[in-house]
Amino acid sequence: MIKIEGLKKSYAGRPVLQGIDLSVKAGEFLVVLGPSGAGKSTLLRCINGLAQPDAGRTVIDGKVLDLKRGAAGKRPVAMIFQHHNLVKRLSVLKNVLVGRMAGLSSFLSMLQLFPKADVAIAMECLARVELAQKANSRGDQLSGGEQQRVGIARALAQQPAVILCDEPVASLDPKTSRVVLGYLKAICKEEGIAVICNLHQVDYAVEFGERIVGLSGGRVVFDDTPDQLTSEIVHQIYPGLEDPGIARVLKPRPASHPVLAPMIATATA
Numbered sequence: 728m729i730k731i732e733g734l735k736k737s738y739a740g741r742p743v744l745q746g747i748d749l750s751v752k753a754g755e756f757l758v759v760l761g762p763s764g765a766g767k768s769t770l771l772r773c774i775n776g777l778a779q780p781d782a783g784r785t786v787i788d789g790k791v792l793d794l795k796r797g798a799a800g801k802r803p804v805a806m807i808f809q810h811h812n813l814v815k816r817l818s819v820l821k822n823v824l825v826g827r828m829a830g831l832s833s834f835l836s837m838l839q840l841f842p843k844a845d846v847a848i849a850m851e852c853l854a855r856v857e858l859a860q861k862a863n864s865r866g867d868q869l870s871g872g873e874q875q876r877v878g879i880a881r882a883l884a885q886q887p888a889v890i891l892c893d894e895p896v897a898s899l900d901p902k903t904s905r906v907v908l909g910y911l912k913a914i915c916k917e918e919g920i921a922v923i924c925n926l927h928q929v930d931y932a933v934e935f936g937e938r939i940v941g942l943s944g945g946r947v948v949f950d951d952t953p954d955q956l957t958s959e960i961v962h963q964i965y966p967g968l969e970d971p972g973i974a975r976v977l978k979p980r981p982a983s984h985p986v987l988a989p990m991i992a993t994a995t996a
């Protein structure tokens with residue numbers, strides 16, 4: 728269980744996160760939706776320590792998150808980025824092993840000498856995304872979808888409690904996006920890893936998310952299962968949105984959502 732408590736972040740005095748409280752269970756696939764500037768990336772960056780929150784904390788399995796590297800290659804929080812962030816000149820296997828460097832001395836890291844046990848773990852993670860046969864290819868010899876699957880394997884190799892994904896399929900075509908999200912969800916369920924995944928595509932959120940959180944103005948304005956996400960709520964999360972694609976995946980429901988109404992009121996107060 729990961730608990731985010733009272734997270735606040737401002738940039739130059741402008742509040743971006745205004746007190747986020749979220750609990751995500753092990754093995755839960757949570758999608759965060761919200762318009763550009765809502766604070767989705769900032770939320771993930773505050774959880775993984777890339778940004779320093781002004782207030783709040785993250786608690787994992789009852790312990791306040793310590794972002795110092797854990798023992799034996801483990802890290803509690805792994806991250807998957809939109810642009811994969813692979814080292815292009817390194818092999819696919821070494822890119823995954825980068826996720827295991829936490830347990831290595833800087834001397835061995837510098838020489839890229841990896842213990843056999845770490846290589847076995849990395850190969851197993853590559854097999855989980857069906858890329859073991861590409862282990863010796865260079866990172867830049869892979870397609871965008873394959874590179875993102877390596878990104879998933881690299882995150883998995885860290886044996887984390889939570890994987891944070893910042894728009895992991897934003898640069899992929901629809902078919903490849905579904906393949907990548909499919910691997911991510913399978914790993915979430917099979918390994919019992921909590922996943923917090925920022926997405927822009929409402930249809931993927933409904934298809935893959937078990938729970939959807941709507942972020943607007945740095946506050947949670949919706950938190951429920953996908954079947955509760957109506958087109959009215961989507962239009963409240965994304966004011967002024969015109970996207971006929973949404974009508975295909977959501978059932979219209981005139982009544983306002985019982986949870987959203989007070990949340991929206993708070994967010995706009």
Ligand SMILES: Nc1ncnc2c1ncn2[C@@H]1O[C@H](COP(=O)(O)OP(=O)(O)OP(=O)(O)O)[C@@H](O)[C@H]1O
Nearest residue numbers: 738739743761762763764765766767768769770927
């Ligand atoms: N390092 C930074 N310095 C100053 N302002 C920042 C910084 N990072 C983010 N912001 C601001 O914080 C706000 C939220 O940004 P954030 O990237 O979290 O939004 P987002 O919901 O992820 O948007 P998008 O969907 O476009 O990626 C934006 O107004 C952005 O300009």
